[in-house]
Amino acid sequence: MVISNSQPLRQNTLEVNLGAAAKNIQAVRNLVGPNRKIFAVVKANGYGYGAAEMGSVFVKHGADALAVGNLSEGIRLRKHGINVPILVYPNSLPEAAKETIVYGLLPVLVDLESAQAYSNAAKSPYDVFVNIDVGYERLGIPAEMAPDFIAELLKLPNIRLGGICAHGHAERADQAYVEWQLNRFVSVVDKVEKSGVKVPIRLLAASPFIMNFPETYLNAVDPGRMLYGINYTDEETSISLKPVLKSLKTYVIAIKDVIPRKQFAELVPFPITRPMKLGMIPIGIADGLTWLKGGEYLFVHIVYQ
Numbered sequence: 001m002v003i004s005n006s007q008p009l010r011q012n013t014l015e016v017n018l019g020a021a022a023k024n025i026q027a028v029r030n031l032v033g034p035n036r037k038i039f040a041v042v043k044a045n046g047y048g049y050g051a052a053e054m055g056s057v058f059v060k061h062g063a064d065a066l067a068v069g070n071l072s073e074g075i076r077l078r079k080h081g082i083n084v085p086i087l088v089y090p091n092s093l094p095e096a097a098k099e100t101i102v103y104g105l106l107p108v109l110v111d112l113e114s115a116q117a118y119s120n121a122a123k124s125p126y127d128v129f130v131n132i133d134v135g136y137e138r139l140g141i142p143a144e145m146a147p148d149f150i151a152e153l154l155k156l157p158n159i160r161l162g163g164i165c166a167h168g169h170a171e172r173a174d175q176a177y178v179e180w181q182l183n184r185f186v187s188v189v190d191k192v193e194k195s196g197v198k199v200p201i202r203l204l205a206a207s208p209f210i211m212n213f214p215e216t217y218l219n220a221v222d223p224g225r226m227l228y229g230i231n232y233t234d235e236e237t238s239i240s241l242k243p244v245l246k247s248l249k250t251y252v253i254a255i256k257d258v259i260p261r262k263q264f265a266e267l268v269p270f271p272i273t274r275p276m277k278l279g280m281i282p283i284g285i286a287d288g289l290t291w292l293k294g295g296e297y298l299f300v301h302i303v304y305q
């Protein structure tokens with residue numbers, strides 16, 4: 001698939017490999033087995049590769065549901081005809097309640113004020129997820145406070161618990177750290193279930209956990225970056241992931257001669273040690289290329305036409 005910027009002079013083309021995306025979701029399915037739910041993460045416009053295109057491939061090749069970062073991403077997927085469950089990660093503000101329900105999206109709640117708005121907007125019991133924090137120290141009810149929060153939440157007339165989710169923290173593969181987070185998660189589920197409330201979906205494992213800690217799979221997983229074939233250089237994994245990024249193509253739109261400066265030489269934005277030819281390419285942060293400072297390099301493969 002090709003994502004093109006059609007403006008004249010900004011003919012940048014990102015080529016993505018849909019076959020690789022299919023292989024990656026199949027690899028996750030093989031790992032987690034046939035019975036666990038896979039929520040394929042397509043937030044941030046499918047990690048930059050196109051949420052609808054990536055989402056469609058993931059659903060076709062094994063995902064049960066998708067996960068997005070905000071309401072408008074979820075609505076776009078619905079308008080694209082995607083009808084599997086779509087989890088809207090934290091950001092389920094009260095203002096989003098009506099549309100979330102109209103588009104049949106699954107909100108992730110962390111406060112009672114929002115929950116009240118969802119209960120008011122729903123005409124009958126509506127499934128919501130509760131986000132708990134087990135180690136990331138980001139958004140999410142701290143695990144120890146979560147059972148009481150869930151008990152309060154479920155007093156609202158139109159709120160039903162669809163699941164509990166957390167984003168585990170594992171930049172480094174530390175078994176004890178992962179077990180601590182898993183135990184915090186499981187103890188919330190146990191307490192909630194002991195109170196007589198079923199927790200249908202238990203979602204903890206994103207890419208780092210999926211790649212190295214099978215005990216964290218519970219009954220659902222939410223892989224993101226691994227589906228795009230992105231893993232860190234120092235990350236160990238036996239799973240073969242295929243890069244979805246095939247190429248990023250652009251054009252040289254101008255060439256100019258530069259010579260070493262005599263004045264303000266020490267302030268030169270990049271090293272000019274001899275007369276050089278400089279090619280300009282019309283690509284930058286607006287195209288998803290991260291900030292580069294003078295003196296930093298990009299590997300460029302030039303094709304003469």
Ligand SMILES: Cc1ncc(COP(=O)(O)O)c(C=O)c1O
Nearest residue numbers: 041089167206207222223224225
């Ligand atoms: C809440 C949440 N869960 C899961 C993921 C997927 O994480 P990863 O890309 O490490 O698989 C993300 C991505 O940022 C996220 O925000």
